[in-house]
Amino acid sequence: MIKELKQNPSLPSCFLSTGESSSIRHAPVNKQGADLSGLWQGSSVISMGGLLKCAVNLLLCFFAAILLGCASASRTHTNVAQQPFGKTKEGVDVFLFTLRNAHGAEARISNYGGIVVSLKVPDRNGKLGDVVLGYDNLDDYLKETPYFGALIGRYGNRIARGHFTLDGHEYTLATNNYPNALHGGLKGFDKVVWQPLILASPDGPSLKLSYLSKDGEEGYPGNLSVTVIYTLLEDDALRVDYTATTDKDTVVNLTQHSYFNLAGKGDILNHVVMMPADKFTPVDSTLIPTGELRPVEGTLFDFRKPTAIGARINQDDEQLKFGKGYDHNWVFNKQVGEFTQLARVYEPGTGRVLEVFSTEPGLQFYSGNFLDGSLKGKGGWVYQFRNGFCMEPQHFPDSPNQPSFPSVVLKPGQTYKNLIVYKFSVQK
Ligand code: GLA
Numbered sequence: 001m002i003k004e005l006k007q008n009p010s011l012p013s014c015f016l017s018t019g020e021s022s023s024i025r026h027a028p029v030n031k032q033g034a035d036l037s038g039l040w041q042g043s044s045v046i047s048m049g050g051l052l053k054c055a056v057n058l059l060l061c062f063f064a065a066i067l068l069g070c071a072s073a074s075r076t077h078t079n080v081a082q083q084p085f086g087k088t089k090e091g092v093d094v095f096l097f098t099l100r101n102a103h104g105a106e107a108r109i110s111n112y113g114g115i116v117v118s119l120k121v122p123d124r125n126g127k128l129g130d131v132v133l134g135y136d137n138l139d140d141y142l143k144e145t146p147y148f149g150a151l152i153g154r155y156g157n158r159i160a161r162g163h164f165t166l167d168g169h170e171y172t173l174a175t176n177n178y179p180n181a182l183h184g185g186l187k188g189f190d191k192v193v194w195q196p197l198i199l200a201s202p203d204g205p206s207l208k209l210s211y212l213s214k215d216g217e218e219g220y221p222g223n224l225s226v227t228v229i230y231t232l233l234e235d236d237a238l239r240v241d242y243t244a245t246t247d248k249d250t251v252v253n254l255t256q257h258s259y260f261n262l263a264g265k266g267d268i269l270n271h272v273v274m275m276p277a278d279k280f281t282p283v284d285s286t287l288i289p290t291g292e293l294r295p296v297e298g299t300l301f302d303f304r305k306p307t308a309i310g311a312r313i314n315q316d317d318e319q320l321k322f323g324k325g326y327d328h329n330w331v332f333n334k335q336v337g338e339f340t341q342l343a344r345v346y347e348p349g350t351g352r353v354l355e356v357f358s359t360e361p362g363l364q365f366y367s368g369n370f371l372d373g374s375l376k377g378k379g380g381w382v383y384q385f386r387n388g389f390c391m392e393p394q395h396f397p398d399s400p401n402q403p404s405f406p407s408v409v410l411k412p413g414q415t416y417k418n419l420i421v422y423k424f425s426v427q428k
Helices: 043-048 051-075 138-143 318-323
Strands: 003-007 080-087 093-100 106-110 116-122 128-130 150-152 163-166 169-172 195-200 206-213 224-232 237-246 255-257 272-274 279-281 327-331 340-346 352-358 362-366 389-394 416-426
Touching (some): 093 195, 093 206, 116 416, 255 389, 255 416, 340 362, 340 389, 352 389
Antiparallel strands (some): 106 116, 163 169, 195 206, 206 224
């Protein structure tokens, strides 16, 4: 049962209601269907008017809230706190949601860009530490960010020269990463305010974010209705569950852009990475895939056996030069939509382990090569070259222009789905 605790901005926060609910059927992590039973519709109070009806509704609301509270205590998790996080330049209020599981692991997520602002998980001694890069306040995110912790859309990674053709129409996007389009454009999903909704889920504290990207936004066709549900599971995994629908043929490639540092300080070169991928997509000098699926065998891109990020990163290699390090898409031998492990990362100092799972066919492993000491982050940490790495499950970069890559086309009547799980544990 998943209940949605809907907050109507025009009502005091005690006016929570359960309303429409979504049925999410991504095996294997959420096998339950959703319970659609609504107890009370908050907005109906306003429209009915009349003191008596209002009083009756208030009473109903009161009992519903008690019932809901009892149900939540026994079966569902509502351990989500909400606090103000500032305002956008346009004056829109933005919030910070704190999701905490029973062991004390904690994710703080903003509805601005769906940004994971902090993520605290234990090390091998049980000490909690923040394992993602980012800022202490909203203003810094508004000023400049290399997509720290953000939701990425409509198109994760690059589209060559900001052009693609679909159904015979040519679409033009902003070339915000010259000469290419990157991560959804000038104002991608990382820079929009999402509609937040705290969910009561049996799986853990949960936050649903919704956004309607209008037809033509950033040059993409179709009204795209997107929902992302973040859930902090009891086994210290952050689950990110995406769905999207469109009213016109379009292209979609959504991902998550957290920068991890499992030590919580310094560079990431001693982190040991394993990726069970046979191939990767080599790029040109502008980081657009050449179209080749190159076997990793015998290359510096073979992470099928656990290897420290720093072990080979500075070797003389054309692909590493183009990326200034690792900034490539690894290709997995699987069916698109199959939920599999894409990576395991181990940090020997703290014993922390990150495992990445997804239904996506590719993984962009980016070793933080554009961090250059110009950004001061949380707690005054100046982010230097390779102080964080990203693991972005995705369809391959530039797929709209590469017919041999798995399709990223979404049509009316279809539902885009993508499930990402970042699971934390320790190795003794
Ligand atoms: C992605 C890209 C990188 C870089 C970062 C953001 O991971 O692959 O090339 O643009 O985002 O700085």
